[in-house]
Amino acid sequence: MTAQSDYAALVQRGLSLDLTRGKPSPRQLDLSDAMFSLPTSYRAADGTDGRNYGNVQGLAELRELFAPLIQVPAGQIVVGGNASLTLMHDTIVHALLTPLPGAARRWVEEPEITFLCPVPGYDRHFTICERFGIKMVPVPMNADGPDMDVVERLAAADASVKGIWCVPKYSNPSGIVYSDETVRRLAAMPAAAPDFRIFWDNAYAVHHLTDTPAELADLLAISAEQGNPDRVFVYASTSKVTLAGSGVSFFGSSPANVKWFLHNTAKQSIGPDKINQLRHVEFLRDGAGVAAHMRRHAELIGPKFELVDKVLTEQLGGLATWTSPKGGYFISLDVPHAAEVVAKAKAAGIALTPAGATHPYGDDPADRTIRIAPTFPELDELEQAINGLAVCVRLVAEEHA
Numbered sequence: 001m002t003a004q005s006d007y008a009a010l011v012q013r014g015l016s017l018d019l020t021r022g023k024p025s026p027r028q029l030d031l032s033d034a035m036f037s038l039p040t041s042y043r044a045a046d047g048t049d050g051r052n053y054g055n056v057q058g059l060a061e062l063r064e065l066f067a068p069l070i071q072v073p074a075g076q077i078v079v080g081g082n083a084s085l086t087l088m089h090d091t092i093v094h095a096l097l098t099p100l101p102g103a104a105r106r107w108v109e110e111p112e113i114t115f116l117c118p119v120p121g122y123d124r125h126f127t128i129c130e131r132f133g134i135k136m137v138p139v140p141m142n143a144d145g146p147d148m149d150v151v152e153r154l155a156a157a158d159a160s161v162k163g164i165w166c167v168p169k170y171s172n173p174s175g176i177v178y179s180d181e182t183v184r185r186l187a188a189m190p191a192a193a194p195d196f197r198i199f200w201d202n203a204y205a206v207h208h209l210t211d212t213p214a215e216l217a218d219l220l221a222i223s224a225e226q227g228n229p230d231r232v233f234v235y236a237s238t239s240k241v242t243l244a245g246s247g248v249s250f251f252g253s254s255p256a257n258v259k260w261f262l263h264n265t266a267k268q269s270i271g272p273d274k275i276n277q278l279r280h281v282e283f284l285r286d287g288a289g290v291a292a293h294m295r296r297h298a299e300l301i302g303p304k305f306e307l308v309d310k311v312l313t314e315q316l317g318g319l320a321t322w323t324s325p326k327g328g329y330f331i332s333l334d335v336p337h338a339a340e341v342v343a344k345a346k347a348a349g350i351a352l353t354p355a356g357a358t359h360p361y362g363d364d365p366a367d368r369t370i371r372i373a374p375t376f377p378e379l380d381e382l383e384q385a386i387n388g389l390a391v392c393v394r395l396v397a398e399e400h401a
Helices: 003-012 026-030 033-037 060-070 084-097 123-131 148-157 180-188 219-225 255-265 274-284 287-316 338-347 379-399
Strands: 017-019 077-080 114-119 135-142 161-166 197-201 232-237 249-252 331-334 350-352 369-372
Touching (some): 003 379, 017 379, 026 287, 060 077, 060 249, 060 274, 077 255, 084 123, 084 197, 084 232, 084 249, 123 135, 148 161, 180 219, 274 287, 287 331, 338 379, 350 369, 350 379, 369 379
Parallel strands (some): 017 350, 114 135, 161 197
Antiparallel strands (some): 077 249, 232 249, 331 369
16 A cells, blocks of 8 residues: 555544643553542641641752752752743743842843753743743754753853753653763853853653663752852652642752742742642652652553554654653654644644644754654554554655655
8 A cells, every 4th residue: 555545544544642742641640549648647847737838948858859869959959839840930030030140130131031942852941932032042962962062152152141951861852861971061161141051951850761770960069060050950840750730840959049049939939839748758758669659650651662663663664763762751753844744644633743843933944853742642542643643754755755
């Protein structure tokens, strides 16, 4: 059969499949059902009544639990609600309205603000920048992280460059892990802006798919060693660890940055949901408890990543390239004419993240990157979706032959 006949048969099936977002599946969420009977006490370790106002920074026992996992000292962590994206958004709002440590003025008073954006990258980082009129400059991603020659040149030459977005471990969507050399260069490089910040979105710090977890150098500690202690903002959450809609998130940084962040946060909150923080401490217990829980996640989603790789290998050898990540939530598929492929998939009932979403302003100049999110569907639906996607890739290739 030709790709055209395969595609006609695909459309006839009337599918309704969704690979658009990296959501945990219901079976993954089931792993945390025991949390509904927790906490067993509303008292924190220091006697704090979790039912009441107070403690904007978050409970010490939760910060201590996650400190080694996100590579931030417990005293330099602030605990937020279920979305680390909220903390990233609020950090930029705070920087716009209140001078950062080391800054001469508020970002809102700058003639222009520029962020460096490694591509392919996370679309929601880009939408934050778009909302606030922050100029985005794409930076190519290599196998060991962003092209540091480009990053160093841009950061050193232009004082409007105030930040860079980074998903350093099992990056969204390529799955790469930043090398020690990349981390060291980020920590040590000159920056024209004294208030330059690295937005270190370590969303997949504990999301391993193998028994040999990737190691990531400690950017916060290395930056301090290199004389840039305030350079790093660390973010993480349990959104894909426990319950996506009811997790906890983390902001970590230098003592000066944390003081600045808490000063601003105190204007919008009298204290976080400490009952949920206690729930997480009781459920996860310690680092070993987190690791055991994440192994159960890997048992559920690992076969999905293997299935995608198998189908793409069988059907698209020579027509496309794709990543085989060792952790995280995404696979990056590179094909010619990606927008046409996504459009044909949509017409066949297979929803994908829009082509270009992995680039600032939704513009992928090469029109090649498609982000695959395999975690939410069950295996049978995922197999149908990836087979259908492969048909669309073959059809577009045939049409352009």
